[in-house]
Amino acid sequence: MIETLPTRVDPARHLLIFNPERFDNARVDVIGCGAVGSRIAMELGKLGISNLHLWDGDVVAGHNVANQLYALADIGRRKVEALAEAISAATGLSPTVHCEHIEQSQILGDAVFLAVDTMAARKAIFKDCLHLKFTTKVVIEVRMGVEEVRVYGFNPRFRAEVLAWQETLVDDEMTVESACGARTTVGATAGITACLAVHRFLQWYRRDIVRDPAYLETPHFEQVMMLRPLMTTTRGALT
């Protein structure tokens, strides 16, 4: 029996993959705390990332509870505050919250997860906050449908990678919607998307931070996964 409960998440089980001390308090931003972003943030918290910043200007709506990491009691609360509280309860860490839509003056961290739900927002955030701002070393961007997933990872300093990513950003009118016009999402798909994104982050960490010789290969720029039948395609590094 444990007499005194620990106050911080114990990283012992994943130290060989991710060591929070080795990460040296580097900053990670999660932009968009919806179905995928809320799960990404929780996974990052469980990794032991202490300098975690959460961005979202929305409040939790009733329909969010089914597929996002929020509880019924969170309805009406600011998403970032509810999520930070959940991460704190699970890990003992205290993420920094930004209950606002991100704009030009913001300086972002070493790693940025872009988990917003329109192409227009992806384009605007990159243009305003990541383009020619050299604090960020990796951007991991996620997209999900009902049974399809995409994860992109690129270094915003490398022009070839940025251009290749930008080529994938179609207009919102060209993106898939359900028959009724509202986007359909399933929490399980969000979970798969979030975990792929966090694994992409771990690959970056092991290759570029730890310099692990077992991770010498450049991570894929793009992962496309179809869930039924289960198929994946990848595009390799561009630099």
Next chain:
Amino acid sequence: MIDAPQVTVVQTGAVRDVDFVEGMTVKQAIAASGLRVRDRNEIRLNGTPCPDQDTTLNAGDQVMIVGQIAGA
């Protein structure tokens, strides 16, 4: 026995093998598969975006019809 050369056309919920003929295009392979490309779909040839459906295929190629998704 040597199997006839084929190409594969994939869409969510369907995988169709189509007999390959020399000079076959992406469009012809999709038509032969019976699958339908809808608005807001993207065609990929062996994983790479292939906006030109008149692109000529090789035996063993995979044509993937995927959605342009944006949710998060």
